Amino acid sequence: TVKTHIDGSSPQESDFELKTAALHLSVEPGSKDVIVKNLYVSIDPYQINRMKRVCSSQKLVSTADGITPGQAISANGIGRVMASGNPEFEKDDLVVGLINWEEYTIVKGGNTFRKLDPMGFPLSYHLGVLGLSGLTAYGGFFEVCKPKKGEKVFVSAACGSVGNLVGQYAKLFGCHVVGCAGTKQKVELLKGKLGFDDAFNYKEEADLKSTLKRYFPDGIDIYFDNVGGKMLEASVANMNPFGRIAVCGIISEYTGIGERVAPDMIDIVYKRLKVQGFLVIDYLKGMDDFISTMSNHLSTDKIHVLEDISQGVESIPSAFVGLFRGDNVGKKVVKVADE
Ligand code: NDP
DSSP, rough: OOOOOOOSSSOOOGGOOOOOOOOOOOOOOTTTOOEEEEEEEEOTTTTTHHOOOSHHHHHOSOOSSOOOTTSSOOOEEEEEEESSSSSSSSSSSSEEEEEESSSEEEGGGGGGGGEOOOOSSSGGGGGTTTHHHHHHHHHIIIIIIIITTTTTEEEEEBBBHHHHHHHHHHHHHOOEEEEESSSSHHHHHHTTOOOSSSEEEEEEEEEEEEHHHHHHOOOEEEESSSSSSHHHHHHHHHHHEEEEEEEEEOOHHSSOOOOOOOOOHHHHHTTEEEEEOOOOGGGGHHHEEEEEEEHHHHHTOOOOOOEEEEESGGGGHOOOHHHHHTTTEEEEEEOSSSO
């Protein structure tokens, strides 16, 4: 649980508390509850927005409800059914969907998840490359950015869960891709294993507008934005006419400690840029097609899987806090229990 709301600062491990409670592995007769033993939970930046006070009163920050301090924190995850009053689920079923950052979750009515067929892939893939991170990258890149072969694509937080996949899809599609990330090791990974055409460490760059000019002498056609702030400002300045910007997330602004910078709006007018925000839920109806395409890519080694797994429920606070320090390389998940 989170002890209090976290407003306008980077989260700290001390903001969190691990609580224990007795659990009976049986459901009340007549109820449709399902008791799930949690195996993997997803660690996502957007949770910080749910922890802000404003989110508990007016759903301004996210489509997800605010998190009440002291209560379990819901999150996407994978688990095994231990007991079920819901005829849709049986003991030992694997499920994926909304559970909590905890070891066991009692899901009231058992309707926040679906049965999971792992299709021979590691379970954690179903939170990342075959799960919502992958769908975010896929929907955002293909539906929002509407790429054309040969176009110049820039991705921020490129070594993160969504970013690394956007870059890989863009390469597969035939685009020229440059990513930025916050360490030398990540930059090497992007240029090496992940096949980006180029990459740079944004923390070593003093003037992002001229950095982007250097990497994109002919301008950017597509910017997939995971960070907002100064990087968005610099990208708009370097976009080509009729360029597209997919605003997936603005992590540099979630903690409220960065300067708030706005892009030059007149650039958007004169260059006729399209700037579109989106949510992964917009693409859920395409999930089955997405999984089938992506499992083919995985089976033929077209996509390199980048995931970063911590062990044990007690590692959740540091895993989460680490997202805002750039500790993670790829999809961050916590393995809560053995399968
Ligand atoms: P990541 O795996 O990318 O983890 C976050 C990364 O962001 C860190 O590793 C770090 O990498 C980078 N970062 C952290 N703080 C800053 C900062 N101040 N400035 C620049 N970069 C920073 O997370 P996800 O892939 O899960 O999410 C990426 C973005 O996509 C987030 O903004 C998230 O909210 C959004 N998102 C949106 C969805 C939607 O439906 N629209 C769905 C899922 C995610 P580095 O080393 O590069 O600094």
